[in-house]
């Protein structure tokens with residue numbers, strides 16, 4: 328069996344790649360080892376970038392049952408002070424939706440666009456000859472292709488099977504997530520806690536409908552290297568005074584507790600190998616400052632699709648992809664690394680947040696920047712300035728009455 332492109336992984340990176348190549352005339356197969364809906368350990372937070380790209384792909388996000396649109400963020404400073412950071416009202420700038428639901432909607436969209444989507448099929452190995460690539464897929468057998476898009480997440484089995492000689496850890500961050508219910512009414516806002524011992528990491532509570540929320544924390548592996556230390560932090564998360572006081576005493580833990588690595592090294596990660604293009608977490612494209620990776624997964628998926636659609640040979644396509652990823656994400660990664668050093672110390676984090684909360688204008692712009700309305704390093708990369716970039720609408724503005 329031959330396909331022009333095989334996509335391994337049906338998260339946001341794989342689905343966006345599939346959708347971006349639909350109607351191009353290319354034969355595209357997307358496989359995922361899981362049946363959908365499937366859970367993904369995540370904060371479920373969609374940034375402005377993720378929302379805008381979802382809209383561009385044609386996703387009707389307003390149809391999702393458990394979508395919660397966010398209009399402001401409550402930020403808890405290391406000192407315990409709390410401030411509200413409002414988002415603009417023209418369109419959607421941030422939203423929460425369980426990944427089980429969001430990822431299924433993207434998969435359904437790819438199907439509607441006539442992509443051959445096959446779930447419950449696991450990639451097991453890859454081989455190459457001069458011109459073609461052969462994938463072994465459990466439950467399907469051998470598939471021949473011209474390009475492979477590896478959208479198979481932080482542990483990327485495709486990456487590991489290529490034996491690229493990498494010894495880096497799979498994630499710069501380790502993050503933990505727990506769903507809860509029974510959040511007291513009036514408290515179910517979006518909260519971010521910059522707790523002294525977690526810095527430059529943070530804890531969050533992201534609101535979901537009906538008093539539910541997604542609660543978790545992310546820490547830098549270099550500072551909390553042992554798994555037992557992180558497990559201890561997870562056990563004690565709901566005993567933290569600032570968190571328990573905010574969420575109220577009636578909360579109940581729902582479903583499983585999970586932890587997962589967050590890879591964030593787009594500056595050093597190998598992005599392609601022969602016919603293979605890595606996207607999303609497999610390309611370590613997550614933002615190192617915040618751990619937000621859904622927007623980056625969508626973006627790299629789309630860039631991979633566009634590079635393949637350009638119609639060049641393997642070398643042209645892979646170098647076009649690498650160039651466009653670097654153009655979009657490298658300056659922002661450098662900026663995030665620099666800011667992370669500031670946030671790593673309680674005094675640095677406190678001062679930065681106090682500066683950001685100086686007045687209504689600075690609060691709104693900090694919130695927009697935090698939720699990726701504009702790229703991290705935009706101020707320092709004037710070639711990306713375009714008309715209206717600093718006061719553009721959020722996503723889905725024409726469809727939603729917010």
Ligand SMILES: Cc1cc2nc3c(=O)[nH]c(=O)nc-3n(C[C@H](O)[C@H](O)[C@H](O)COP(=O)(O)OP(=O)(O)OC[C@H]3O[C@@H](n4cnc5c(N)ncnc54)[C@H](O)[C@@H]3O)c2cc1C
Pocket residue numbers: 335336337338339340341358359360361367368369370371372373374377448449450451478479480481484502503504543586587588589606607608609613618619620621622624
């Ligand atoms: C606790 C936590 C909280 C987070 N919170 C946020 C947040 O609020 N906002 C945000 O933007 N980002 C967040 N992130 C990051 C975000 O979850 C990831 O960046 C994003 O999921 C990456 O998408 P992806 O498509 O690359 O990979 P994934 O979503 O991981 O998808 C990979 C897919 O590959 C499939 N797969 C794996 N192996 C195989 C195989 N052998 N064969 C076939 N299929 C395979 C898997 O089943 C999976 O469906 C968080 C991460 C963590 C860990």
